[in-house]
Amino acid sequence: MSNLHQFEVVVVGAGGAGLMAGLYASRTAKTAVISKLYPTRSHTGAAQGGVGAALGNLEEDHPEWHTFDTVKGSDYLGDQDAIEFMCEEAVPAIYELEHMGLPFDRTPDGKISQRPFGGHTNNVTGKPVRRACHAADRTGHMILQTLYQQCLKNNVTFYDEFQVLDLIMSNGKAAGVIAVELATGELHTFHAKAVIIATGGHGRIWEITSNAYAYTGDGPAITLRHGLPLEDMEFFQFHPTGIYKLGILITEGVRGEGGVLLNGKGERFMERYAPKVKDLASRDVISRAMYMEMAEGRGINGQNYLYLDVRPETVNKYAALDGRTNPDGSPYRVTGEQILAKLPDIVDFCRVYLGVDPVTQPMPVQPTAHYTMGGIPTNKFGEALADEKGTVVPGLYAAGEVACVSVHGANRLGTNSLLDLVVFGKYAGLRAAEYAKGADFPPLPADAGDYIQEHLSRLRSGTGKENAFDIAREMKKVMFDHVGIFRVEAGMQQALQKIRELQERYKHVSVTDTGKIFNTELISAWELGNLLDLAEVITVCCLNRTESRGGHARDDYPKRDDVNWLKHTMIWKRNGQLQIGYKPVTITKYQPKERTY
Amino acid sequence: MEITLKVFRYNPEKDAKWHYETYVIEGQPTDRVLDLLEYVKGYIDGTLSFRRSCAHGVCGSDAMRINGRNRLACKALVRDVGTKITVEPLIGLKVIKDLIVDMEPFFDNYKKILPFLINETPPPADGKERYQSPEDRAIFDDTTKCILCACCTTSCPSFWANDDYVGPAAIVNAHRFIFDSRDEAANERLKVLNSMFGVYRCHTIFNCTEACPREIQVTKAIGEVKMAILRGKIK
Incomplete structure (x- = not known):
């Protein structure tokens, strides 16, 4: 095995969760952090509000x-x-x-x-x-920078621009990963006692998305192939305020600072859907309300977008109506300068991408694919789970967006993603290092790199009659149209059929770049395979859950059904077939009740 | 509309020398240059290589020269740069392939200025935050915006002339800590910057400030660091 490295703990991904895990694991265990990007390029940096x-x-x-x-x-x-x-x-x-x-x-x-x-x-x-x-x-940016800085201070070992392609399992234990060094095209084997997966989400499955190109679900696609389960994959968050057509995120902080959503008639429609907290209801509630407004013809000029208005006159008008006050009890008022100081990046995005100045004009927005609530099941210490009974996979950990602990359930609250990655990144790092100290290196299976070698050579030698970009575009469209904010049986069946057809067509993709150095075409083609596998899983889980809950909203089953569905979905791929199981929800203090805002 | 995209190409595994390829494609005024590159990669030449991730100007992956100016490809729209677009790699860092340059020397320079908070005084006994006034926080706000894209450093003639110069981005990040009231290692950083390859290589050409996609006042920050060295202390 060429390019063999040995570390007690290997962390895959260098966003907030990966860096936090690396920082904590490296205190006591020989640790490497491997990332397909330079760490500061990670998607944690795109988180905005808090x-x-x-x-x-x-x-x-x-x-x-x-x-x-x-x-x-x-x-x-x-x-x-x-x-x-x-x-x-x-x-x-x-x-x-x-x-x-x-x-x-x-x-x-x-x-x-x-x-x-x-x-x-x-x-x-x-x-x-x-x-x-x-x-x-730019709260996420500051978290990402600060954690990277701390890793430098503490001499954490990084392998930047190494794409992890496979997990190595040895007799049921995690034993390392296979990665390609992008600059050389060489495969590397990282032999480890513990592997922490922190690869983030898979929002690139949908057409309108706030997610980075890198968000291709590499971690869960890999563990799924190894027969490990994924949890609650039907739950994906659509953020209410993406820039129209582009999907770029406009933070909920805009509404935190007093911004309101307006429909084509100039109405603050959230008053009707969430009388108490209005524009600060949770994201699933607002995205659905926006969808309803647009479906009923109340989009701006009848189009599929609405206005997010943070002009001082609008903020001050509605703050007065709401009786909003400052901490000292004085009436809440803002100026254009304060908006600019509190939301500089939002102002910049709008100016660059829309030619709109949000201090003087409202922003055209639509819901955008944003956050993966489901993922690799873990307990609260980041230990990956093999089944619905909570059996731990020895040596395997997951943290951050890729993991399903589950703290977000059917819908994540804003600000809880950054919190999740800091808290669970830390505990995954601590647990992995502790485990590694008491464990031997599992033997490396002789065929560790075979699967991925074969997969890559297939991508290089396909018939070439299919274009990867077309497949990606068709996947994104069908998923956004039918497995998006509102879902119905017929549409999802159509989507599932389409995804399976695309999976077949994917087999005919051929990478034209035959080189080794930065073969980004090959990597993108590999990533597309991950997205397709997860799109299938998501659609199957969505069809299976015949109720509406949080981010999973069905027109044909509009009510939450606690009698039948107060449970987590687990899904495995066994012998090429997807199989579904269930896990009970842990309820300690709060019995489910009707959810209004 | 028709867009003429002229792209610097170099594949070390095939080409003895770099060259330009020109692609004539359909686009919209609101297309990002990154969208055009993606289109070329998807439908015309899959070997075209460039870095990208967030696609909205916050990750810093796709810094390149667009019509002679350093920009992020995801933040340069056709309506801003016109329909005749030339795209080249950053200058001053070795070209690895097409628009991808070797970022290692850039990050090595960043690491030289101790880019992390150094404070040996134990935090408050109650475990809570160290206090900092909004005014003290505002002093270094601008330089916290840096995304390490290298647009500034690779626009700097002094860096082109001598790549031992730490460059604007490293100084911006030094500024972020030197002027943070919670940090205690300003003098160590100033020592690094008060050298042959420190701030005096800056000749206030302002290319860096013009290049910064985050609109950081880079030259001003460098000036403030120079003043801190001259005064021998921070305040």
């Missing part, structure tokens, strides 16, 4: 309130023990980030500043609470 923690810096708040809001936001599908753990850990985690140097915005008295966000409430009054700790509208 990271949630009940610091109570501006008003009363408690981790218990954060826990309840997250449970409710999850439409009661989140596991309450894990949610409670995350929300308790949130507070020290934010302080740790601050101590690492994260430049949070500050309150007048010098504390970490916090802003309201969708679904985060004062549990007594039901009104929005300031819980999102922020650094302008």
Whole structure:
């Protein structure tokens, strides 16, 4: 085996979760962080509005309130023990980030500043609470930079621009990964005692998406091929405010700062769907409301978009109507300059991509594919699970968006993704290092690299009668049209048939680049295979769940059905067939009840 | 509309020398240059190689020269750059293939300025945050925006002339810590920058400021670091 490396812990992915895991694992175990991108290019950097923690810096708040809001936001599908753990850990985690140097915005008295966000409430009054700790509208960027800086400070070993292509399993234990060095095209074998998967989401399956090109679901596609389960794959979040046609994210922080959604008649329609918190309802509720408005002809000029309006006159008008006040009790008012200072990147995006200045014009928005709630099942320590009974896969860990703990259940609250990756990245790193200390290197199977060698040579020698870009485009369209915000049986059946047809056509793709150096065509073709596999899994899970819950909304089953569906979906690929099982939801304190905002 | 896209091409496994290829394609005023490159890769020549990820100007992968100016391909729209577009790799870093350059020297320079908070004083005993006033936080706000895309450093004639010069991006990141009231290692960083290959290689040409896709006032930040060295202390 050429290019053989040995590390006790290998982390795959260098976004927030991977860096946090690498930072913690490397304290006690020989660790490598492998990423297909330079770490600072990771998608964590695109997160904008904030990271949630009940610091109570501006008003009363408690981790218990954060826990309840997250449970409710999850439409009661989140596991309450894990949610409670995350929300308790949130507070020290934010302080740790601050101590690492994260430049949070500050309150007048010098504390970490916090802003309201969708679904985060004062549990007594039901009104929005300031819980999102922020650094302008680039909080994810600052988390990513800070964690990378800390990794440099602590001499964490990186393999940048190495694409992991396969997991090595040895007698049921994780034993390492196979990766290609993009600059040379050479395959490398990383022999390890523990592997932490932190590859992020797969939002590139949909046509309109806020997700990076890199978000191709490499981690779950690989573990699925190894016969390991995925959990709750039918739950994917559509963020309400993507830039029209482009899908680029406009943070919920815009609404946290007082921005409102308006339809073609100039109505603040969220008043009708969520009378209490209106534009700060959770994302699934708002995306569906937007869809309904557009479907009923109330889009702007009858088109498929609405306005997000953060002009000072609009903000001030609705803040007065809502009776919104500052922490000192004075009426809430904003100026154009304050909008610019609090949301500089949003203003920049709108100017560049739309030619619109949000301080003087409303922004055209539509829901955009955003976040993967499902993924590789883990317990709250990041240990990957092999089955519905909670059996741990020795040596395998997952953290961040790729993992399903599940703290987000059927719908994630804004700010909880950054929190998730910091908390569970840390625990996955700690657990993996601890495990590695007490374990031997599993023997490397002789055929470890065979599968991927064969797969790559197939991509190079296809008939070439199919074009990978066409396949990708058709997949994205059918998934957005039929496995998107609203779903019905017939449409999803059509999508499933289409995806399976595309999987067949994929076999005829041929990569024209025969070189080794930065063969990005080959890598993209491999990534497309991952997206297709996951699109099939998602569609099968969506068809299977005959209810509406959180991000999974069905026209033909419009109600949540706790009698039959208060359970997690598990799905395996065995002998080429997808098989579904179930796992109960962990309920500790909060019995499911009707969800209104 | 018809767009003429002229692209620098070099494949070390095939070409003895670099050359340009011209592609005439259909596009829209709102297309990003990145969209055009993707189209060429998807339908005309799959071997065309470039880096990209977020596609909206926050990850820094697709820095390149577009009509002679360093920009992110995902932030340059046809309506801004016109329908005759020339795309070339960044200058001053070795071309590996097509639009992909060797970023290692760039990141090595970044690492030289100790790009991480250094504070040996224990955090508050209650475990909570270190305090910082909004005014102190504002001093280094601009330089926290850096995405390490290398647009600034590879637009700098001093860097072209001598790649031992740490370059604007490294100084921007030094500034981010030097002026952070919580940091205690300003003098160590200033020592690195008060050298042959530090801030004095900056001749205030302003290319860096013009190139920055995050609109960081790079030359101003370098000037503030120069002043900090001259005064021998920060405040």
